[in-house]
Amino acid sequence: MAEGLSDKQIEGAYKVFLKHCESSSPADAVKELETMMVPAPLIKAVRERHEAETIRIRNLDQPPSVWRDGRVTWYTGPKDADRNWPAVVKSLQVKNFGADNIASVDEASTKILSLLDHPKQDEFRTRGLVVGFVQSGKTTNFTAVMSKAADRGYKLFIVLSGIHNTLRRQTQIRLAGDLVHANPDLWHEVTTETSDFRPPGGNPQAFFAAKDQHMLLVVKKNAAVLRKLRDWLAKGGDYLARTPTLIIDDEADQSTVATAKINPLLYEVMSKFPKVGYIGYTATPFANLLINPADKTDFYPRDFIVNLPQPTDYQGTEILFGRELLPGEDPAELPGGYDMVRAVPDDEVDDLKPRTKKEAADFYPGVTHSLRRSVEWFWLATAARKVRGGGNKHSTMLIHTTTDTTVHERFKDPLLSLKGRMLTGLTSQDPELIDRLRTTWAKETARVPAADFGETPVAFADVLTQLPGVVKATKVVIDNYRSTDRLDYESGPVTAIAVGGNTLSRGLTLEGLVSSLFVRAVSAYDTLLQMGRWFGYRNHYADLPRIWMTDELMEWFSHLATVEAEMRQDINRYMNPGVTPMNFAVRLRTHPKMSITAKAKMTSAVQATAAYGGQLVESRFFDVSETGTPWLAANASAARALVAQAAKDGTAAPSRDETALFTEVPHQAVLDFLASYSFHERSTDYDELSSNGGGRLAEYIRRRVRAGALGRWSVGVIGNSRDKADTKRCDLGSGIDVRMVRRSRLSYDDDTDFDGVADIKTLSSRRDEALDLDATNASTMSRKDLVTLRKEKRPTEGLLLLYPIEPESEPKNTKGRVPLAAPTDDVVMGVALVFPEPRDKDSDVEYMSADLSKVVVEEEDTSILDQDDE
Secondary structure, three states: OOOOOOOHHHHHHHHHHHHHHOOOOHHHHHHHHHHHHOOOOHHHHHHHHHHHHHHHOOOOOOEEEOOOOOOOOOOOOOOOOOHHHHHHHHHHHHOOOHHHHHHHHHHHHHHHHHOOOOOOOOEEEEEEEEOOOOOHHHHHHHHHEEEEEEEHHOOOOEEOOOEEEEEEEHHHHHHHHHHHHHOOOOOOEEOOOOOOOOOOOHHHHHHHHHOOOOEEEOOOOOOHHHHHHHHOOOOOHHHHHHHEEEEEEEOOOOOOOOOOOOOHHHHHHHHHHHHOEEEEOOOOOOHHOOOOOOOOOOOOOOOOEEEOOOOOOOOOOHHHHOOOOOOOHHHHHOOOOOOOOOOHHHHHHHHOOOOOOOOOOOOOOOOOOOHHHHHHHHHHHHHHHHHOOOOOEEEEEEEOOOOOHHHHHHOOHHHHHHOOOOOOHHHHHHHHHHHHHOOOOOOOOHOOOOHHHHHOOOOOHHHHHHHHHHHHHHHEEEEEEOOOOOOOOOOOOOEEEEEEEEHOOOOOOOOOEEEEEOOOOOOOOHHHHOOOOOOOOOHHHHHOEEEEEHHHHHHHHHHHHHHHHHHHHHHOOOOOOOOOOOOOOOOOOOOOEEOOHHHHHOOOEEEEEEOOOOEEEEOEEEEOOOOHHHHHHHHHHHHHHEEEEEEEEEEEEEOOEEEEEEEEHHHHHHHHHHHHHHOOOOOOHHHHOOOOHHHHHHHHHHHHHHHHOEEEEEEEEEEOOOOOOOOEEEEEOOOOEOOOOOEEOOOOHHHHOOOEEEEEEOOOHHHHHHOOOOOOHHHOOHHHHHHHHHHHHOOOEEEEEEEEHHHHHHHOOOEEEOOOOOOOOOOOOEEEOOOOOOOOOOOOOOOOEEEOOOOOOOOOHHHHHHHHHO
């Protein structure tokens, strides 16, 4: 509490401040307090409370995110007077979304909105990306963000909803149900369930002037529609300039990136607004993460990236298909995949889809064993759901074999014939049919027991009573861009077998999907993943979904589960100060038979480092809080043990003053050190450095050792050779006694924000990196030249450097720094590892990433040398 001020005074002033924030920016709200003659100390206390709250929101562990330096977060959460967010909560409760999932949506949407700009700012253009999972509730998340943005003053909402009418219509219906219908006086729908954007009649300026409501547009990413929208907005004049706008790009990797027509039009639409926030939503962000960040006309998420957590009870790629173990993971915790996928034999594929476009004209599908089994399972599972009751009232089967619309139509008669034979057999109680169905039910329920999912087992006799009604109610729906028939979930319960292609493969939710036959081979990660409409929530029937596909497709989906997990791990480990969307590049694992995304979307992608070849890894963050003493002591002990091992098993080599060097040190000494030395959890590579005996870093070393490299290391100790004054010394044992180096920490504008974690920014210098290379001019060499020199002189050896840091480390005339002030009388131990660039492939895994070479060029921090000067 501020000195001389009571909690009641601060609370009262803070409520007034928040009230003004509803109609003005936080800076303007402060000015309002000043005009009200609120005392300066009380204003300061109000500002500190608001800043603390915004920092808390921005630093929430969930969802993980990275953001551009200097972004000012302002949103602190819903208020009692809000109307739109409470309406969304009520809708989610009616849908039985679950308290935990609602809380997760609340927290995530609060954080996302806080990363946008305040609607009362004079001008802003924000670009962010939200990464979700296929069929995991992204629409729910952006509906929540929209509701909270509307409660705070955003007025115009444009939702770009894919390229098909089915998804646009579904999105319009959902948004209208969750936002508009609950508060019709607050909203005006410019588009409707049946109509995409058409310019409203009259003068656009008069339209904007008359609308004191929030305006909702749900628009396809279609060139003709976007031209009409662009031209209409161009006539909005000053009224448009005063309209804070939020653009939600659903399926942001589709058409937004690298398309000759859509991409420029979207940029032109966004350019019409002086005050606009753009958020791309996608479960397959591969194309978005490979955009050229230097191209300001594209949609690289330069302001923030948010990684939504996997929701409770969600069935995703790794749950259904399993995946590979990532370095540093515990095998016991690796998802193995449920036993829900059934193989379609290769010799059946030619009866389910044409091999070429030319063959499609004369192709007629056959009722193969897999097709019949998948349809019969659909009826059995739907009947069991009716016995159980509850959950989604719809039940759907997906058949996806080709994009050819003629072939889709030719599935209809065989499926209707199969339906007719099933009804006849059930009516006559055909013993062969009943026995086959009973056997199928027994085998499938044994392979995936209901109890494993907390569901109630259903007896076959009970299933059989519901089967005739289920089969009779089944419709065969051919859903493609040419058909007039559509899945309609708004007119009552649906039991349907849906046959289609692209209209069923992205964004669209197939309600109650319980059986899928999928044999369409696709060559791109994002396209294939989006076709997996079977991902999602299966309340009251989590044990019943089944998927029929080829063995090759199963392997591809398992690979994609590994790609997804590794991509999210990459995003999560960059959640650190100083790391922004503009200075890190997520690595995307490649596949020999699939591309990551369309070639046109990868023109700016570059081959990424597969592991640590040619890299420098160093400790940057140190716990200097009162509780950090044991941590510091353990690291000092690990360093002394390494020095002892290096002196015993390595070779002492000549070195410069106040340093020590050992060469030919066995790699096991380095692995032992990594297993006992703790990098701070704020480190960029923390998960790779400090889990399971050194994590991914240690695994990389072991892998390189098996390939014939990194078996021997140089171990160096870097002391202070520049300071000739009475500097404290550090005895590391084995005859190694050096002057400590100074590494002061970065300061904050207001040091009350300091949380006890010291950021020294840079530990090593290029001169140090060349300690074992006999390079007299290392200080003037570029990093590229140093990497080349190490590749020439020590191509298979790594370098590990220990830095004994003086605990106090007073800065010497260095602006923006304050003493390290570590709570120890011994030493703060820093470490740096230098890896040679391999002559051959760095690992058996290759990656692609965005090319950041033209965006960020980080110069060496030479201030560390000044810190050692007297």
